Amino acid sequence: MNNKKYDYLIVGAGFFGSVWAREAAEVGKKVLLIEKRNHIAGNMYTYSEEGITIHQYGPHIFHTDDQRVWNYVNRFTTFKNFVNQVVANYHGELYNLPFNMNTFYQMWGVKTPAEAKLKIQQQQEESQLNKEPENLEEQAIGLIGQDIYQKLIKGYTEKQWGRKTTELPPSIIKRLPVRFTFDNNYFNHQYQGIPENGYTELFENLLDHPNIDVKINTDFFEHKEEYIAEFPKIVFSGMIDQFFDYQFGRLEYRTVRFEHELVDSDNVQGNAVINYTDYETPFTRSIEWRHFDKKGNKDKSILSKEYPAEWTPEKEAYYPVNDEKNTQMVDRYLSLAEEFPQFIIGGRLGEYKYYDMDQVIVSAFESIEKYLE
Numbered sequence: 001m002n003n004k005k006y007d008y009l010i011v012g013a014g015f016f017g018s019v020w021a022r023e024a025a026e027v028g029k030k031v032l033l034i035e036k037r038n039h040i041a042g043n044m045y046t047y048s049e050e051g052i053t054i055h056q057y058g059p060h061i062f063h064t065d066d067q068r069v070w071n072y073v074n075r076f077t078t079f080k081n082f083v084n085q086v087v088a089n090y091h092g093e094l095y096n097l098p099f100n101m102n103t104f105y106q107m108w109g110v111k112t113p114a115e116a117k118l119k120i121q122q123q124q125e126e127s128q129l130n131k132e133p134e135n136l137e138e139q140a141i142g143l144i145g146q147d148i149y150q151k152l153i154k155g156y157t158e159k160q161w162g163r164k165t166t167e168l169p170p171s172i173i174k175r176l177p178v179r180f181t182f183d184n185n186y187f188n189h190q191y192q193g194i195p196e197n198g199y200t201e202l203f204e205n206l207l208d209h210p211n212i213d214v215k216i217n218t219d220f221f222e223h224k225e226e227y228i229a230e231f232p233k234i235v236f237s238g239m240i241d242q243f244f245d246y247q248f249g250r251l252e253y254r255t256v257r258f259e260h261e262l263v264d265s266d267n268v269q270g271n272a273v274i275n276y277t278d279y280e281t282p283f284t285r286s287i288e289w290r291h292f293d294k295k296g297n298k299d300k301s302i303l304s305k306e307y308p309a310e311w312t313p314e315k316e317a318y319y320p321v322n323d324e325k326n327t328q329m330v331d332r333y334l335s336l337a338e339e340f341p342q343f344i345i346g347g348r349l350g351e352y353k354y355y356d357m358d359q360v361i362v363s364a365f366e367s368i369e370k371y372l373e
């Protein structure tokens with residue numbers, strides 16, 4: 001290997017690694033970015049089939065309140081306006097998500113915010129919750145009451161995480177908005193959209209710089225010691241426990257697998273995302289891709305069903321499991337990382353945080369500000 005000409009080795013071509021690579025390149029640093037998979041763009045990777053854009057690792061809708069992040073991603077691709085509006089199917093009953101006046105009307109027949117608040121308050125009182133929520137179940141009932149918890153949260157969450165809602169942190173459910181207006185927008189952010197030509201193009205443009213070399217199909221761990229000997233700085237966005245040889249134990253992750261179906265129709269389910277919130281249906285979401293960007297063959301539709309599972313090493317890690325045991329373990333890894341100025345570790349897997357895409361970009365900006373020399 002002739003790696004002497006590089007200032008930085010960057011491991012992983014998701015947002016953390018790719019933004020780092022671009023920013024380092026723009027100030028004149030020479031960067032080698034390696035990626036173990038056969039493509040860039042991490043879990044945002046998209047490809048086209050029948051002209052329909054498929055997100056290989058599940059639906060990614062870009063949303064942010066941060067003007068700087070929005071301007072940044074728009075430098076590298078054109079975004080198409082898309083407002084995510086999810087429908088929940090509980091044993092055949094349909095409800096709008098996130099939790100809003102439409103959901104409350106469908107659940108209870110209430111027609112005003114005051115009636116909805118009263119109903120939720122009654123359910124909270126019946127559940128006798130009067131302390132700070134200690135787990136996801138208590139948090140959910142405290143926010144929207146028993147009925148919605150039982151029909152729209154419990155089953156979905158236990159499938160998604162493979163754990164009881166009483167063993168999961170309250171923070172997970174606080175991702176979802178609760179609002180007393182008739183507004184089905186899944187997100188509260190000011191900016192929302194989908195790249196017009198898919199995420200892969202965004203990453204191609206982000207990494208298109210004379211100071212950046214990209215090598216796919218290249219696993220850092222096959223030559224870890226050589227890389228450490230040869231590169232003055234390593235930006236690592238993979239799994240932090242693997243980076244440190246699991247010396248404090250193995251972190252747990254959730255993964256998902258997809259079953260794809262090509263059908264002769266232009267509209268099978270009438271919406272991009274339907275959540276199956278009962279425990280008995282084995283998948284969590286059904287995605288009909290053409291509804292995201294309205295592109296592709298008009299006579300065909302592709303649907304993907306999403307099945308969550310516990311992560312094992314031959315699979316891709318998607319979600320950190322931020323329960324107490326894993327949180328304590330990752331804190332030890334993150335403190336250890338501080339002791340090595342040669343290593344800069346970040347991103348969803350590097351920090352073991354349930355980051356959205358925009359939050360990863362913000363964390364990359366902060367890391368660059370702090371460590372780019």
Ligand code: UDP
Nearest residue numbers: 088152153154156157160172173175275277
């Ligand atoms: N959730 C739920 N019912 C739903 C959708 C989400 O209970 O219909 C819970 C579930 O615990 C999930 C969390 O809310 O893990 C966050 O949902 P989000 O849609 O943000 O998950 P992601 O898109 O990141 O998988």
